Amino acid sequence: MRSYLPAYDLVAPDTLPAALALLAGGEGWRPIAGGTDLMVLLNAGKLPYRRLVSLRKLEDLRQITVSPTLVSIGAAVTYSQIQQHPVLRSEFPLLCQAAGWTGGIANQNQGTLGGNIANASPAADSAPPLLVHDAGIRLLSLAGNRSVPYEEFHVGYKQLAMQPGELILAIDLPRRPSPWRYHGRKAGTRRAQAISKVSFAAAARIEGSRILDIQLAYGSVAPMPLRCFTTERFLTDNLLTQAAIANACRILTSEIAPIDDIRSTAAYRSDVARNLLAEFLDKLQ
């Protein structure tokens, strides 16, 4: 533990308006949900935010609500809660799978989806599923509320399209009526409790050799998690053959920008990204 604790302040307001007022007050207040990212920084002496607003008492942020067209996950819902919800398990399997990958059970019990999004790591396990599930991020501030498609939300390395004073309220997932094939896989540093070196989420509708619709999302291969639109378009424009798979992999290479870092290499990430795509497409055939 390397932080000078007297320099920090943590309050837990009882209501959402009270929390928003602090966040909008211009005095450096930032939200804390489960704490599984921020407390690691505190332990390392690297937490830049001195004033934290706990979302702990805000019941609105801890609900999962289901309507005929939408499942709405409150920002402070934990990974464990996500994995246990029957509708999420049956209709959004990639998100549940990713929730089971994030840390061990103790971290899943505390870590929240909103917190994971707000942390804005390119390696976030939840991000590729959110991209594939067309997630929308609902934001709230004293000025009002708005919704941003997740694919437009994480705009750069550790950068989110958020205004000062805004709080992530919920993550909206549109329910899909037609049959989709889902596939998610992660290459991590070990078999459990591992930061991902490459993570992949995919969904497709296929008829024979024709891909009607496809979504491909990756984490840890670019400054932020991303959809590979050019590769997706190629695959819907062409029949699914071995040659098309090889070409799709080539196009994928141009869409991603992996780096060397402390955990892995650009070359490995690039190879694995292609391999994961080929593995998925082979399964579709």
Place this chain on the structure above:
Amino acid sequence: MESRVVGLPVRRKEVLGKLTGTAKYVDDIDIPGMLHGATIRSTIPRGRIQSISFDAGVPWDEFVIVTSEDIPGINAVSLINDDQPCLASKVVNHAHEPVLLIAHKNKDELRRARELVHIVYEPLPAVFDMEEALRGSVVIWGEDNIFKRYLMNKGDVDSVWAEAAHIIEEEYSTGAQEHVYIEPNGMLANATPDGGITVSGSLQCPYYAHKALMKLFDLPTEKVRIIQQETGGAFGGKEEYPSMIAGHAALLAWKSGRPVKIVYDREEDMAATTKRHPSRTRHRTAVSKDGRLLAMDIEFTIDGGAYSTLSAVVLSRGTIHAAGPYRCPNVRIRSTAVATNAPPHGAFRGFGAPQSLFALERHMDKVGRSIGLAPDEFRSRNFLQTGDATATGQIIKQQLDLAGLQERALQAAGYYRKREIFPTGNAAGALKKGIGFASFMHGAGFTGSGESYLQSVLELEGTPEGNVRILCSMTEMGQGTNTILTQIAAEVLRIDYDQVEICRPDTAQVPNSGPTVASRTSMIVGKLVERAAHELKQKLFAETGLSENYSCDEFKACVRDYLSSSGPLRTRVQYQEPPGIHWDDQKYEGDAYGAYSWATYVAEVTVDLVTGEVQVDNFTALQEVGRVLNPVLASGQIEGGIVQGLGFALLEKVVWREGSMANNQMTNYIIPTTMDVPPIKVLFEEVPYEHGAMGAKGIGELPMDGPAPAVLNAIENALGIAFTHVPLTPEDILSHYAVREPAA
């Protein structure tokens, strides 16, 4: 021979405290008036200290500050040499080298102040790898960056090359490995009113710290007291390093007159303390037409980091094990330990042998394959047998049938069947299965005359309750010292296991029975317990009315009576070298170890070519260990060591940047979880060693030697690629398959 206690799975002696959370590790202890200490460390790998400044805004007058100027005795962490400073005074030779110490009663104040000490350096050129160190263009230690060299010569390798049917060469390397004991290093020190110093904490060798602090403080032996607290894992990482942190805590206590506790956090522990020595081994091997080893020419080099510490001894063990369990008439081993500007590397379970045995057992597969022999067949033709001489010329006296042992291991693992069927499954798909093995040995106890030099002493005493207490310096760190030694005493004395206690290692109370290292506790010190117990029994027979067939209660009553009527009841024994051990330290020839344990380990893997990840599906470990003193503890040691070995092979990579560990967090230095371990089948065989306790040899380090070469042999079987280094990462594996597509 019927056993009452030894050979049975009796419960760990100190298990209750560990299960209920009441066992006290050093950070669990709080003393009124205690200060917390922290270490200010170098931020560069090599340089001259120009200035030290203390930022404003901190109440520095409330702090205790210690520099090298405050050291009463010699500024060294005394070990074999005295080249490692306790606190850097004018120069630093590695990143994270301790420069000064601060202490305060409030942890928050300490945390803040720690960031506000600034040291300005004039950087000097630094050396970061073995090749650069050997080139010697920048000299950072001694005359030539060489801590130690050995030359082992048996026969004449150079006479063989011209006529040999086959000559096979290869180079192998291993990386640094961090211990990751789950309890970081910690010490609690107190200056005593009589001008002495008492330090207690997490450690393996109380008498090492005792000797080091005597020199640091220039104090006589009775004024330094070292106590071992419950220790949360060590694996060699708390063999020599504790002398450093003990010295630091003691200096702060000395200067302040208050108790001082220093506990490292994980980041500091990983960055600043010892790791396994990285190694590079070159093999050149001559083989006859019928697959017999004619010559082994081995060059073994290890990176010792910035100060000599234990590198000479690690080099020694690595050298002696480098030619393995094979019979070869001509062996030359040239080994070197070099200096680089990294934090000094140190003891880690196996102590040089995992490094040199990795190279050897990879190489034996290569040699066999090069001459068209299956790996098991090639090894069988060349194993040492009873009456053969090892590479040091030691004659194998025990009944040894390594071919039989290897065969039983392979059968237990289903090796032949799997070897046959895996290629069919591997023909299609991304999952490639393979099976491979390693055959090896590990010498127990100190090398050569080392045990004689130690002159270990052990005492038994009667307690007022009528129990017997063992007094020795052997430390429990999870491996089962307390249990094994008390089992042996109970067995010899024919009393209940619960009637034997063992004293907490405290240099004021226990004699020096040597360090808890080198797989010596059961074999060597257990033997001292055996002898002391016999003597105690004989003493009671001679001096009291105790009958030959006494019951446990009668024994208890006899001890109680003895104490009240005659005074202390004690026996004391000292190590006696078994007859016929001859070792030449100059020529590195003779009987290197009293006994060896022998093993074959078999690894079965699946490599996923989509991600390059390796899963170990099954692991079989068969070893001959003399005598299994406690089957649960013994198999626990093997399983734990194997999992550390699997980490060494596949997961545990130290990322170096400018001589500093960049991935010094548990998030980024990867050790196995429950999901990363295979089912492990542990099988024991026993050929009792007459000079080991109840026939036992050592087992603590043996399991560290086998996994890495077994796994890489299995991977080669799966993929047909001969990787020659560990850790072998998925990045390494996939780089062999990469088809670099240009962007569309």
Place this chain on the structure above:
Amino acid sequence: MKTCSVSLAVNGVAHTVQTLPMKRLLDVLREDLQLTGAKEGCGEGECGACSVILDGVLVNSCLVPVLHASGSSVRTVEGLSQEASPHPVQEAFAACGGAQCGICTPGMIIASVYLLEHNPHPSREQISEALAGNLCRCTGYQKIVDAVHQASSRQA
């Protein structure tokens, strides 16, 4: 510097501490309440040596600011064997050799108890998954899984 008053129940006993709100629950347990069973192995939520059960849920107490435990109930290893007889999981660890150096043991036992309270008869695979967040460097895990399996087979 703003201290706060935090009331929490630990192993059924009510406590109120005056402390800084960002102080880790781990440190409040160890320093303020002298319950040193939970250990610090990493400070990053990776090793699980600090595991406790907070409001019925397994957490890494090194990542919980004490304010987040206000009004909560906490179970630590010290609360498992209060009537001087060990919890079945503790008994199984003793019988199977599940503890070596013991530093990971309190967290490992808490995580095992948590598992068995939710899944009384887990398979070995499920036990491994449930304990994947508790690192052990001594045992290689085999005897820990054996112990949890034995404890579960002896439960009703």
